[in-house]
Amino acid sequence: MSAQRPAKPLGVLHFARAMRALxxxxxxxxxxxxxxxxxxxxxxxxxxxxxxxxxxxxxxAITVDHGLRPEAAGEARQVKRxxxxxxxxxxxxxxxxxxxxxxxxxxxxxARYELLARYCRRHGLLHxxxxxQAEDLAETFLIRLGHGSGLIGLAAMASVTEFEGVRLLRxxxxxxxxxxxxxxxxxxxxxxxxxxxxxxxxERARLRAQMPQLQSQGIRTGSVAATxxxxxxxxxxxxxRVAALLVHVSLQADGRARFPRPLLLEAPRPLALQAxxxxxxxxxxxxxxxxxxxxxxxxxxMESGTARARTLAGCRIAxxxxxxxxxxxxxxxGRSAAPGAGSGIKKPRPxxxxxxxxxxxxxxxxx
Numbered sequence: 372m373s374a375q376r377p378a379k380p381l382g383v384l385h386f387a388r389a390m391r392a393l394x395x396x397x398x399x400x401x402x403x404x405x406x407x408x409x410x411x412x413x414x415x416x417x418x419x420x421x422x423x424x425x426x427x428x429x430x431x432a433i434t435v436d437h438g439l440r441p442e443a444a445g446e447a448r449q450v451k452r453x454x455x456x457x458x459x460x461x462x463x464x465x466x467x468x469x470x471x472x473x474x475x476x477x478x479x480x481x482a483r484y485e486l487l488a489r490y491c492r493r494h495g496l497l498h499x500x501x502x503x504q505a506e507d508l509a510e511t512f513l514i515r516l517g518h519g520s521g522l523i524g525l526a527a528m529a530s531v532t533e534f535e536g537v538r539l540l541r542x543x544x545x546x547x548x549x550x551x552x553x554x555x556x557x558x559x560x561x562x563x564x565x566x567x568x569x570x571x572x573x574e575r576a577r578l579r580a581q582m583p584q585l586q587s588q589g590i591r592t593g594s595v596a597a598t599x600x601x602x603x604x605x606x607x608x609x610x611x612r613v614a615a616l617l618v619h620v621s622l623q624a625d626g627r628a629r630f631p632r633p634l635l636l637e638a639p640r641p642l643a644l645q646a647x648x649x650x651x652x653x654x655x656x657x658x659x660x661x662x663x664x665x666x667x668x669x670x671x672x673m674e675s676g677t678a679r680a681r682t683l684a685g686c687r688i689a690x691x692x693x694x695x696x697x698x699x700x701x702x703x704x705g706r707s708a709a710p711g712a713g714s715g716i717k718k719p720r721p722x723x724x725x726x727x728x729x730x731x732x733x734x735x736x737x738x
Contacts, residue, residue, distance in 0.1 A: 377553065378550045379550065381554045383421065386418045389546075393531055396426075396498065398427070400422075400498070402498045403433055403494075404416045404433065404502075405433055405435070405483075405501055406454070407434060408434065408449065408565075409563060409564070409568075410562040411543070411551050412502035413555060414554045414562075415543060417554070420459045429459075430459055430460075430500075431459075434464070435466065436466070437466045439470065440567075444463075464486045464487070488534055489535075491536075492537065497537065497538055499538065500540050501539055504548055505547050505548075506579075509599065510575055510579060511599070512595055512599040513585075522602055526599060526605070526606040530542070530603075545600070547592070609645060612642050613649065616634055616643075617646055622653075626698065627696055627699075628653075628696070629691060629697075631694040632694045634694070635670065636673065640670070643670060644667070648666055652684065655684040655686040656699070657684050665683055666683070673688070685700050686699060
């Protein structure tokens with residue numbers, strides 16, 4: 372068996388094509404890049420810096436110190452020294468306060484995105500680049516496959532998403548880690564190895580350790596990532612059709628959503644279920660949308676026309692005139708969340724899924 376050929380560095384033109392697909396951008400692009408110091412994010416930062424500079428723009432590299440490892444602060448300072456040598460500005464954000472004992476990886480991820488998005492909003496940065504690459508895409512697909520996810524989940528990662536007023540861009544989904552490391556090596560640039568990537572307490576690390584065995588059985592990273600990208604294209608078409616339905620929803624100032632009966636009941640059932648799940652996630656301020664049999668039963672009840680209200684995902688769903696009303700099941704400060712209860716409910720913060728007006732005309736994106 373012949374030895375595997377060494378990976379080639381990612382070319383400037385290849386990266387420029389990837390960025391062009393994520394545009395449009397300002398004439399002189401101003402970009403934020405999330406950088407941990409690992410090979411993926413460090414290569415992305417250098418590539419993005421060169422690309423932006425060629426157009427008269429610049430990048431700001433942002434490291435989030437979660438305060439979970441004593442070495443993290445020193446690593447952030449090392450990243451700053453490296454990037455300063457390349458003429459790239461760097462800032463470090465810190466996740467302060469108590470950390471949860473359970474669900475720490477998810478909490479850290481949520482905190483990271485919140486900190487990054489808040490910084491971008493405060494500094495007028497519309498675009499935030501993330502270094503997810505082909506292996507990350509394949510791993511996410513396999514993890515979600517194991518969890519029984521449907522099409523939306525199996526699409527794994529979108530190249531363009533919108534979160535809290537910021538466009539999240541992933542230009543490296545078709546690029547391997549080996550290419551990114553070759554890019555750094557060609558410049559004599561080192562990187563930091565995060566020990567948590569080898570921590571078998573985490574699901575992703577356990578899967579990563581099994582990838583050589585999967586590849587020996589023909590389940591290769593490239594083909595899995597290609598499947599996820601194909602599903603992502605299908606998901607985008609579905610989301611466009613769901614968005615066309617949701618423009619007819621009236622989201623009221625007190626946090627309730629009102630919509631006409633035909634909106635869901637005359638739509639194809641897969642689209643109706645997706646639109647209903649998104650509404651419930653948003654109104655109920657849930658991290659994830661409801662799914663499975665509970666969602667199916669709710670839509671069956673809505674089609675039946677019976678008068679009794681139902682609850683699901685922190686929401687109360689009731690008939691309202693010629694349509695339906697979805698309201699938060701529990702209102703703040705003890706006020707009723709039932710339809711007609713008045714305007715004492717605070718408008719919930721939209722979940723990342725919620726299809727707000729696109730920041731870039733013609734580009735609708737969903738996390």
